[in-house]
Amino acid sequence: MHVILTGGAGYIGSHTAVVLAERGHTVTIIDDFSNSHPAAVERVRAITGANIELREADLTDSVAAAKAFAGLNADAVIHFAGLKAVGESVAEPIRYYRVNINSALNVLDQIRERGIKTLVFSSSATVYGDPQALPIDETQPVGVGLTNPYGWSKAMIEQIIRDAAVAQGDLAAVLLRYFNPVGAHPSGQIGEDPSGIPNNLMPFVSQVAVGKRAKLSVFGDGYKTKDGTGVRDYIHVMDLAAGHAAALEHAQAGVTAYNLGSGEGSSVFEVIAAFEQVSGRKIAYDVAPPRSGDVAEVVANPAKANRELNWRTELSLEQACRDSWKWQSQNPGGYLGSAQETP
């Protein structure tokens, strides 16, 4: 298949590009580099040896979107592009809705106009809010009691895709609800490169390990969980990338949602211990008050994806820590650091 990856230079997009190219698909990346680097695409090319086309475009602009999609004759689109910082979305809700919703609308216009029949959308476990029952399966309500505009934008785009698929009867759309993506490509060549202070646990822990940050704040140790800290379902980004390939290859007409997670919950203390073990570094931390909007425990029931996509996670939390550490220690300044070092 020829697959367009919007936001394909980003963390999950770049790993998915590797997996798709290795499975023999043709990949075109559209990105505006607002939270990513062209160097990531160069490294995807180096890892795979594939001839991956890169088009720079701001998909919130309908004219730019039309130009970016022109002449590609793609079979499928994976729509990763969007803003994703939860806290920032609370401070800048209008920007989050404008960027995430407008880009999704423009991508859907291009899909319809060009007769593209397969769409995979980067959704999030955040659409379930505070889960009613654990582990979470796809029958749980979506868009109830969400605590931030980022999460609402994902739930709204899911609904927009459902409506678009009713109108475009031959569209096969897959909504992939990611749990907590972590890890990096085992080469250490591509990985997560957050700008500024990381919002998420794993990049923060790896920056403490490498000496870039003094210590981690553990957001609460009084939750009703195995050790009082928040429990999440961490999924290795290479497993997540393979989930996208499976979704493309199994997409059926209509809209289907899948949880992409491991089904295993790990606490913040367990993540710290795993990272210390694989890196041989001590992770200094303080216990701080809970972060607003956080829930105690989020764990996937991935049975539907296991069954219908013939996909399951294969890599452990330890492997994810090892690969994150390799990426972080080989690229302490992220992609920009490497660009400065290699003129």
Ligand code: UFG
């Ligand atoms: N945590 C800390 N300290 C930190 C960062 C996080 O203790 O500095 C804790 C959190 O309280 C939570 C766990 O580590 O218990 C994981 O936090 P992350 O920020 O890494 O991940 P979240 O589960 O909060 O959010 C992630 C994605 C969101 C997505 C959500 C879906 O970042 O985009 O999963 O459940 F919406």
